[in-house]
Amino acid sequence: MAANFWTSSHYKQLLDPEEVDVVHPLDKERGITLEDFKLIKLHMSNYIARLAQNVKVRQRVVATAITYMRRVYVRRSMSEYDPRLVAPSCLYLASKAEESTVQARLLVFYIKKLYSDEKYRFEIKEILEMEMKILEALNYYLVVFHPYRALSQLLQDAGMNDATQLTWGLVNDTYKMDLILLHPPHLITLACIYIASVLKDKENTAWFEELRVDMNVVKNIAMEILDFYDSHKLITDDRVNAAMSKLAK
Amino acid sequence: MGDGRANNPNSHSNNNSSSNKPEWLEEYDVIGKIGEGTYGLVFLAKVKSNRSKPIAIKKFKQSKDGDGVSPTAIREIMLLREISHENVVKLANVHINHADMSLYLAFDYAEHDLYEIIRHHRDKVNQAINPYTVKSLLWQLLNGLNYLHSNWIVHRDLKPSNILVMGDGEEQGVVKIADFGLARIYQAPLKPLSENGVVVTIWYRAPELLLGAKHYTSAVDMWAVGCIFAELLTLKPLFQGQEVKGTINPFQLDQLDKIFKVLGHPTQEKWPTLVNLPHWQSDLQHIQGHKYETAGLYNVVHLSPKNPAYDLLSKMLEYDPQKRLTAAQALEHEYFRMEPLPGCNALVPPQPGEKVVNYPTRPVDTSTDIVGTISLQPSQPVSSGNSVSGAMSGSHVMQTRSMPRSMPMVGIQRMQPPGIPAYNLSQAGMGGGINPGNIPMPRGVAPQAHQQHQMRRKESGMGMTGYPPQPKSRRF
Numbered sequence: 001m002a003a004n005f006w007t008s009s010h011y012k013q014l015l016d017p018e019e020v021d022v023v024h025p026l027d028k029e030r031g032i033t034l035e036d037f038k039l040i041k042l043h044m045s046n047y048i049a050r051l052a053q054n055v056k057v058r059q060r061v062v063a064t065a066i067t068y069m070r071r072v073y074v075r076r077s078m079s080e081y082d083p084r085l086v087a088p089s090c091l092y093l094a095s096k097a098e099e100s101t102v103q104a105r106l107l108v109f110y111i112k113k114l115y116s117d118e119k120y121r122f123e124i125k126e127i128l129e130m131e132m133k134i135l136e137a138l139n140y141y142l143v144v145f146h147p148y149r150a151l152s153q154l155l156q157d158a159g160m161n162d163a164t165q166l167t168w169g170l171v172n173d174t175y176k177m178d179l180i181l182l183h184p185p186h187l188i189t190l191a192c193i194y195i196a197s198v199l200k201d202k203e204n205t206a207w208f209e210e211l212r213v214d215m216n217v218v219k220n221i222a223m224e225i226l227d228f229y230d231s232h233k234l235i236t237d238d239r240v241n242a243a244m245s246k247l248a249k
Numbered sequence: 250m251g252d253g254r255a256n257n258p259n260s261h262s263n264n265n266s267s268s269n270k271p272e273w274l275e276e277y278d279v280i281g282k283i284g285e286g287t288y289g290l291v292f293l294a295k296v297k298s299n300r301s302k303p304i305a306i307k308k309f310k311q312s313k314d315g316d317g318v319s320p321t322a323i324r325e326i327m328l329l330r331e332i333s334h335e336n337v338v339k340l341a342n343v344h345i346n347h348a349d350m351s352l353y354l355a356f357d358y359a360e361h362d363l364y365e366i367i368r369h370h371r372d373k374v375n376q377a378i379n380p381y382t383v384k385s386l387l388w389q390l391l392n393g394l395n396y397l398h399s400n401w402i403v404h405r406d407l408k409p410s411n412i413l414v415m416g417d418g419e420e421q422g423v424v425k426i427a428d429f430g431l432a433r434i435y436q437a438p439l440k441p442l443s444e445n446g447v448v449v450t451i452w453y454r455a456p457e458l459l460l461g462a463k464h465y466t467s468a469v470d471m472w473a474v475g476c477i478f479a480e481l482l483t484l485k486p487l488f489q490g491q492e493v494k495g496t497i498n499p500f501q502l503d504q505l506d507k508i509f510k511v512l513g514h515p516t517q518e519k520w521p522t523l524v525n526l527p528h529w530q531s532d533l534q535h536i537q538g539h540k541y542e543t544a545g546l547y548n549v550v551h552l553s554p555k556n557p558a559y560d561l562l563s564k565m566l567e568y569d570p571q572k573r574l575t576a577a578q579a580l581e582h583e584y585f586r587m588e589p590l591p592g593c594n595a596l597v598p599p600q601p602g603e604k605v606v607n608y609p610t611r612p613v614d615t616s617t618d619i620v621g622t623i624s625l626q627p628s629q630p631v632s633s634g635n636s637v638s639g640a641m642s643g644s645h646v647m648q649t650r651s652m653p654r655s656m657p658m659v660g661i662q663r664m665q666p667p668g669i670p671a672y673n674l675s676q677a678g679m680g681g682g683i684n685p686g687n688i689p690m691p692r693g694v695a696p697q698a699h700q701q702h703q704m705r706r707k708e709s710g711m712g713m714t715g716y717p718p719q720p721k722s723r724r725f
Contacts, residue, residue, distance in 0.1 A: 004400065009331055096320040097327055104317060128317040132345050132352070135318065135326075140343045142327040 005184060009141040013181075015074065020178045024077035032078065036243035040078065042176050043240050044069055044087040047114075049175075051088060054110040055102045057095055059172065060146060065094035066175045067144045072137045074181065078247055081133070084120050089130035097142045104128060144180070147171045147189040154189060158207050160196065167196045170225065177228050183221055187213065191221035270620055271346040277304065281615035288321055288430060292619050293358060293611070301418075303358035304341060308619060311351050321430045322352055328402060328429045329354070336393025338413060338427040346620070353619075359425050360416025361596075361608050363409035363477065369608055371484040379603065383481045385595035386414070388585055389424035390474060395576035397426070398467040405465060406431040407473035408453045409480060414595060416610065422594030451492050451504045452476065456515065457570050459505050461527035468570035471579070475565030482550050482558070487511070500528040511549050512566060520569040557584040 005011050023037050032040075045066045052062045068090040072081060088107050095102040104124045111120055135142075148171060155164055170192040174180065179188050190213060197204040208215055277294040284291035289310040296302050309322045329340040342355040363386065370378050390412055397404060404411075404426065411428040415421055451459070455472035458465075479487040488511065490504025509515070517523055524530065546566065552559035561584045567573040574582075585591055589598065597605050 092317065093323070096318070096323045099320075099324075101320050128350060129347065131317045132347060132350060135343075135352075136345055140326050140330050142323065143331050 005145050005186075008143060008145065010143060010145050011184065013071075013141060014183070015181050017178075017182060020070075020074060020181050022074075024073075024079070026077040026079040030079060030246050030248065032243070032246050036246060037073075037078075038178075039235065039240055039243040040083055040247070041070060041073060041178070042235070043244065044083045045176050047084075047087045048091050049172075050114060051091055051107065051110055054114070055091075055095075055106055057091075057100050057102060058098070060148065061091070061094050061098045061100055063146045063148070063175055063180070064098055064144045065091040067180050068094055068134060068138060068142075070178055070181055072134055076137050081130075081137070082247065084247075085122050085126060085130050086134065088122070089127050089134055092127055093131050093134055093142075145185045146180075147174065147185040147192065150186045150189050151192075154186075154193060158193060158197075158204055160193065160200070160202060160204075163193075163196045163200050163202070166199065167192050170195055173228075174225060176232075177224065179221065179224065183217070187217055187221060190218045191225060194218055194222045195225060271344070271348065273344045274346075274619070277306070279306070279619045281613035282617040282619075283611045283613055288319065290617070290619075292617075293613055294355075294619075305356045305358040306344075306619065307354045307356065309352045309354075311349060317350075318352055322354075325429045326354065332397070332400065332402070334393055334396040336389045336424050336426060337396065338425040349620075356427075357415075357425075359413035359427070360610055361414040362427075363412040363414070363481070365410075365611075366414065366608055367409055367480055367484050369606070373609075374606065377484065378481055379598060379606070381589040381592070381598040381600075381603070382595050382606075383478075384585065384589060385422070385591040385593070386412075386424055386481060387474075387478055388580065388591035389593070389595060390426065390477070391576045391579050393424065393426040394470055394474065395580060398470070398576050403465050403467050404429070404431070404470050404473075406450075407470055407477065408450055409477055412477065416608075422592075422596035424595060451490055451501050452486050452488055454501075454504065455570065456505065456508055456568055457526060459501050459508075460523075460529050461500060462570075466570055467575070468573045471565050471573050471576065472570075474576075474579075475562055478562050478565065479550050482552070482562075487549065511546055512568070515568040520572075522569070522571070557582070557587060560584070 021034055021037075023032055023034055027037065048065045048069065049062050052065070065087075069083075069086055072086055072090070073083075088111060092102060092104055092107060104127045107127065108122065108124055111122070114120075148168075151167060151171060152164065155161055155167060160167070171189065174188055174192065190208070190211070194204075194208070196202075208218070276297060278297055278300075280293045280295065282290055283293045283305065287310075289308045292306045292308065294304045294306050296304055309319060326340075326343060329338075333339070338359070339357045340354060341357055344353040344355065345351070346353070366378070370376055394404070394407075406428060407426070411426065413425040413427045415423045415425065453473035453476045455469040458469060476487045488504060488507040490501055490507045492504070493501055515523055546563060547554050547559055550559065550562065552562070554560075561574070561579060561582045564574040564582075565579065589600075592599055596608070
């Protein structure tokens, strides 16, 4: 539960990739492909992070908000739940759940500052209404475990304190994917440490072997992250805009 | 919730604008209001498909403009969705009324709570609670608390009215810890409640908090359990301090004074970290200047110091939070291994021939409608146009329960004519049925003269966070 991941709702809700990579029929009708779907979620993750920077909340709030947003789109369509409204509303809800409440009017203020585009403009009332719809879409499961929790302890144990910043950055980037919906967070942590070990040329095989975890899963997650970095180079603003333009307002 | 029944992903049930009554409400027969607190109202209802199963529906107060769902509600839902234990209240469902943006939590209904049980013994039957019942209640309370603490949850607001006891039915006499509005997961150190602007009753507050300790630990809950244990034994709150209102300063001199008078002055030998507490340092004159007589806890609770019950109690009321007994340790205490052994039906002793006390059922106010009642409060601008008309649809309220029998007044704070908000209490109390603010009142919630003296405002019903009654207004 609250302290034990294995009895938590988060663990019980972990999904298979086939369940996450499904474009809602209503979105398909608008020509949104699986690629578009992923791009929009990536774009919205970045949006949440930027907005969070402006209103000054901790990374954990960002991570929870992005998790909420990604969970919403497992069940709901982007056509009915406009991502441009869902993203700030998830940040709003996450700020409450993580005990660092941000005022809705502050969000509205910074949204205006960040985007001149009319399509991003929403009123306070719309955020509040969406907050309730998100609660419903999440089926009221709000506790999220994050890979950050075990990070510093594991790094220290692996003798990799010098790689803290690098690994932290890697963990941040995993929220640009759906990994948090698919894998237990500590395995995501280990995958990031694994990548950091490779990048830093640190021989860690023995240390990983001593952990009683399935290294195949860790390596697979690491591969997914590296694949993402490869494909991320090809993502241009134009592609994002093209995907976003398929959302009507 | 959880079973997918109430949360069909494709349902937009609440968008129907033709009626103010949300569709999910059709699942229930709402019987009436049973409680009222800072965070909203509590209603008693029955599930239409299973009439034998009563439900308490806690309606959160609609937020002030621009705040959305209250963070308290968010945290309560967040925790309740994760926990599951026989001695913790069960969240049966969550509902939303999108029309007026109100949020409802549906719990399994518990007919009794320790506040009412203690009061019944003190004011009605004038007789101590059966030792079997005291022990069983305490054991179950500790059992639930041990579950919470081993999951790193601190309740932070344990008091008799938050400890519920199931009435007739399969779970008769089972304790349920309720009201998680202030509960927290303490993986990270918790900030003092005062920093969030939260006020909780001071009678059950641990001395380290009163002395300004910066962080909460599970030991604060154990102090509260100690206070509740003593209250079960004597039918009187153990430390009834006068609260200094309107301060965010946790320092409450009178409360500390009450504690020191019974337990003696804390010393650095007994409590080494005492000197680090802010108010111990800053208020030398008041707290350290006054010398207290030697401890007399056993006199207050009328127990011999050799009695295991006394031993357990004194270990829960240990000054040093680090030495204070934990819930797990308390469950292992000798007291629970002696006759009478604790049982899972705390209300009915297993020995035949033992007298069973019939506790009163909760009074139900059938004149308050579940939809649209809250924003009628005059001191709060009506933020939703739906609320007033919503309250008009009060005709479905059923009068299936007998009207509450008349209760002796404990204090004016606990008496309230239905429909008149707490803010106007003084006027309402004096004026009887008048409408002090000249606020237009829809039929469904208008105060009814014949009910006023029968209706008792429950501070804290099922799963309800209520402020405790003001110590001043309580007479014992």
